[in-house]
Amino acid sequence: MPLPICHLNGEYLPLEAARVSPLDRAFLFADAVYEVIPVYAGRPFRLRAHADRLVRSLAGIRMPAPLSHEELAAVCRTLIDRNGGGDQYLYVQVSRGAEFGRNHAIPEALPPTLFAFASRLEPLSAQILERGVSAITAADTRWARRDIKSTALLANVLLKQLSVDAGAYETILLENGQLTEGSSTTVHVVEDGVIRTPPNGRQMLPGTTREVVEMLASRLDIGCESGPVSEARLRSADEIWLAFSTRGVLPVTRLDDAAVGDGRPGALFRRLHGAFHDYVGELAGTPAL
Ligand SMILES: Cc1ncc(COP(=O)(O)O)c(C=O)c1O
Incomplete structure (x- = not known):
């Protein structure tokens, strides 16, 4: 559920009152990048990693960062506080801005549009942790710069919908016989007690x-x-x-209608999940940046 107060170009205002031009290049071209930052007990989690990746994505689309890490932290702080603290997630989007007209070529000196809003982070259901989730596989139909966290997510949307259609939680993507990632997740596998993850590169997002x-x-x-x-x-x-970011780590216990392992969340998952929970607790009260 979205929370009431958002940030738009330096102002804090009710989300319902926020207005952006239909000529914004995010609307016309998906010419924008974004981050989703989890907040636990009022504290943004891995804020520096998200801020670094935002700068990296912006560089990937030839945009300077419109705000410093400290300024981003201040926006996050205000949004979290004005939306009542607790567990939330923040969506932060930077678009190239609105011009009068429509040109593919990048206009010079266009003020960017910075938009951020907060949502409640609902607690994870006990059932998911006990039983895990199911996933299907599909061919990775996305573009060739998946390391840029772009709002051009149409392929991800359609791929995710395949799992919804199949009653599954996520669509795990394959390209040339290799795992890339999920439609909105990094995928880790465990083999003989070792976690294995495809290397970062242009084919996938460097996950925080x-x-x-x-x-x-x-x-x-x-x-x-x-x-x-x-x-x-x-x-x-x-x-x-x-x-x-919004769920930490989840176990997949069925893949394309076959059980993964013995069909229950595995022993290493339990250890890692417990450590994740403890780590969030350790960070409480420490500076976000
Ligand atoms: C395509 C894709 N891969 C991986 C991830 C995981 O990234 P993070 O752990 O930073 O949320 C996401 C997150 O939304 C994503 O959309």
Whole structure:
């Protein structure tokens, strides 16, 4: 559920009152990038990683950052406080702005549009943690710069809908016989006690939750490798996890109607999930940046 107060170009106002020009290039061309930042007990989680990735995505579309990390942190702080704190997630979008007309070529000196709003982060249901979720596979039909967190998400939307149609939670994407990622998640597999994740590159988004998984795996002394994952490896994995900001880590227990492992969330998932929860607790009260 969206929370009432949003940020638009330096102003805080009711979300219902926010207005953007239909000539904004986000509307005409999806000429925009975004971040989704989880907030636990009023504190943004991995804010620096999200701010760094926003700058990286902006550079990928040839835009300077319209605000510093500190300014972004201040926007987040105000949104969180004005929307009542607690567990939320923040959506932050920077578009190239509105021009009078429609030109593919990038206009010079256009003021960007900065929009951010907050939503309530609903608690994860006990059933998901006990039973896991199901996923289907599909061919990855997205563009060639998936490392840029662009709002041009039509392929992701259509791919996600395939899982909705199939009564599943996520669509896991394959390209040339290799795992890339999910429609809105990083996919980790566990084989013989080792976590394996496809390497970052242009074919996938560098996930911020992935970095937490890697850090916690190292703390727990669980092996963690970055390397290609073939379709065959995906299908024979002992465990499959989805990692993404709004949910942390989730276990996939069915893939295309076959059980993953013994069909229940695996032992390594339980350890990693517990460590994730503890890590969020450890960070409470520490500076967000
Ligand atoms: C395509 C895609 N891959 C991976 C992720 C996971 O990224 P993060 O962990 O930073 O949320 C997302 C998150 O929305 C995504 O949309």
